[in-house]
Amino acid sequence: MTDAFDRLGYGTYKLAAGEECADGVAHAIDTGYRHVDTAQGYDNEASVGDGIDRSGVDREDLFVATKLSTDNLSYDDAVETARASRDRLGVDSIDLLYVHWPINSYDPAETLPALDDLVDDGVIDRIGLSNFEPDQLDEAIDRLDHDVFAHQVECHPLLQQERLREYAVDDGHWLVAYSPIARNRVADVEVLREIADAHDATPAQVSLAWLLSKERVAPIPKAADFGHVEDNWAAREIDLTADQIARIDALDRGERVVDFEEAPWNAA
Numbered sequence: 001m002t003d004a005f006d007r008l009g010y011g012t013y014k015l016a017a018g019e020e021c022a023d024g025v026a027h028a029i030d031t032g033y034r035h036v037d038t039a040q041g042y043d044n045e046a047s048v049g050d051g052i053d054r055s056g057v058d059r060e061d062l063f064v065a066t067k068l069s070t071d072n073l074s075y076d077d078a079v080e081t082a083r084a085s086r087d088r089l090g091v092d093s094i095d096l097l098y099v100h101w102p103i104n105s106y107d108p109a110e111t112l113p114a115l116d117d118l119v120d121d122g123v124i125d126r127i128g129l130s131n132f133e134p135d136q137l138d139e140a141i142d143r144l145d146h147d148v149f150a151h152q153v154e155c156h157p158l159l160q161q162e163r164l165r166e167y168a169v170d171d172g173h174w175l176v177a178y179s180p181i182a183r184n185r186v187a188d189v190e191v192l193r194e195i196a197d198a199h200d201a202t203p204a205q206v207s208l209a210w211l212l213s214k215e216r217v218a219p220i221p222k223a224a225d226f227g228h229v230e231d232n233w234a235a236r237e238i239d240l241t242a243d244q245i246a247r248i249d250a251l252d253r254g255e256r257v258v259d260f261e262e263a264p265w266n267a268a
Contacts, residue, residue, distance in 0.1 A: 009035030025051025098128035
């Protein structure tokens with residue numbers, strides 16, 4: 001088990017399997033990232049493993065997370081495919097395994113015991129949930145024997161997820177923020193541009209700095225371009241003022257970039 005969880009992680013969504021993903025992961029690790037996030041559904045777990053091997057950092061100094069696909073959530077499928085993910089990643093155990101979405105084959109009575117057993121068997125070290133609504137979190141946390149380490153959801157200045165952030169603080173888990181720059185929609189927000197100018201930064205960097213200013217929030221920006229990877233990492237050095245944080249807090253529009261009919265928040 002590693003303790004290398006870093007609040008600024010490297011996301012690998014839509015990084016093509018092969019050289020793009022492996023080179024991106026290796027470069028991110030060499031830049032300073034220690035938390036790498038992937039998923040079965042990204043079809044690049046083996047390439048993430050290759051990138052880890054190419055980096056100059058020992059495996060025990062890294063934190064590797066992946067997610068169960070929505071058709072792999074029966075007990076047997078969750079156990080079998082988690083072991084396959086571990087092998088593709090080339091790790092002794094997966095630091096954090098999420099349920100990617102509580103839809104399709106998700107069944108709390110089957111999926112959650114599988115996660116507990118995967119921890120007990122040493123296949124994974126920690127349990128994560130992703131895209132859950134508060135009532136679904138309540139049920140999962142009540143059923144699980146092991147603690148939830150993280151809940152991953154879309155979160156950025158245009159979708160601030162205050163309720164789920166408060167839930168994370170109260171429960172003691174991390175809120176891991178995907179799409180933390182809203183696929184760069186933040187670049188069109190005047191307030192973020194003004195604050196960025198004051199710090200000689202970009203709106204994307206300001207958005208990451210804002211997330212890092214929040215308690216128990218860990219953004220995981222994805223970038224293929226090496227320059228963007230380094231720019232995102234540099235956001236850690238931006239020290240927003242209380243007034244700037246308040247101005248960003250006022251931007252919440254409930255604006256999602258990831259939304260579809262079957263998503264839990266659209267359920268009747």
